[in-house]
Amino acid sequence: MGLRWIPILIPIPMATRKHLLNIGLCLALIWGIYDAIMGPDLVSDLRDFTGRYGAYLLLISLLFTPLSQRWNWVKRNVSMRRNVGVWGFIYAAVHVLIWITLEFYYDWALMLDEIAGNLFILLGILAFILLTPLAVTSNYRALKRFGYRKWQMLHTFTYIAVPAVIAHHFMAQKSDTLEPLLMGFVLVLTLVWRYRHAR
Numbered sequence: 301m302g303l304r305w306i307p308i309l310i311p312i313p314m315a316t317r318k319h320l321l322n323i324g325l326c327l328a329l330i331w332g333i334y335d336a337i338m339g340p341d342l343v344s345d346l347r348d349f350t351g352r353y354g355a356y357l358l359l360i361s362l363l364f365t366p367l368s369q370r371w372n373w374v375k376r377n378v379s380m381r382r383n384v385g386v387w388g389f390i391y392a393a394v395h396v397l398i399w400i401t402l403e404f405y406y407d408w409a410l411m412l413d414e415i416a417g418n419l420f421i422l423l424g425i426l427a428f429i430l431l432t433p434l435a436v437t438s439n440y441r442a443l444k445r446f447g448y449r450k451w452q453m454l455h456t457f458t459y460i461a462v463p464a465v466i467a468h469h470f471m472a473q474k475s476d477t478l479e480p481l482l483m484g485f486v487l488v489l490t491l492v493w494r495y496r497h498a499r
């Protein structure tokens with residue numbers, strides 16, 4: 301039985317599906333925090349879990365549009381893209397918060413020292429700065445206020461932020477770079493698709 305039958309067999313209204321997705325991603329974050337607390341290295345486990353899943357969710361949010369052209373069940377769920385993207389941002393925000401609080405104990409001078417000339421950290425900060433206005437304006441009220449064209453232009457920032465995230469992920473690895481490389485490959489395919497379908 302193909303995947304396209306799944307939404308027919310489970311006729312759940314869209315609003316409920318979105319609630320279930322939000323609850324699932326919130327529980328996954330709580331589980332990740334609990335798991336890190338129980339583990340041997342709270343700070344790096346927590347930082348890596350939130351960074352990694354934040355990056356996955358941000359990349360997945362970019363995949364909705366190209367995949368919706370291929371599969372109808374993705375098309376029917378395309379409005380969930382916003383939830384996935386916002387949760388990607390929430391995970392990334394926790395990741396940054398851990399860096400500020402548990403890794404640097406609010407020592408701003410030391411943080412500035414770490415940031416200066418550190419491309420790896422600068423890419424993370426660039427991504428986070430670009431994603432913040434997107435997360436804040438990811439609602440119908442902001443869309444109405446800005447108008448569709450301006451809002452859509454602002455949201456093209458994701459096409460800079462997600463490559464920055466993947467480069468940051470790549471640079472964070474000491475040896476095993478396969479995962480960020482695969483994510484980079486998927487990202488390139490998405491960007492090529494986007495370029496070819498740009499109106």
Ligand code: HEM
Binds near residue numbers: 350
């Ligand atoms: C959109 C924002 C960001 C995302 C999605 C993100 C994602 C990631 C990912 C995927 C990793 C690798 C985790 C692993 O190895 O399992 C990582 C590591 C890390 N990130 Fe970020 N990051 C972001 C922003 C930042 C910012 C703004 C900072 C600091 C100011 C930061 C600091 C770090 C540090 C210190 C590491 C660990 C490096 C190591 O293992 O030595 N990240 N991040």
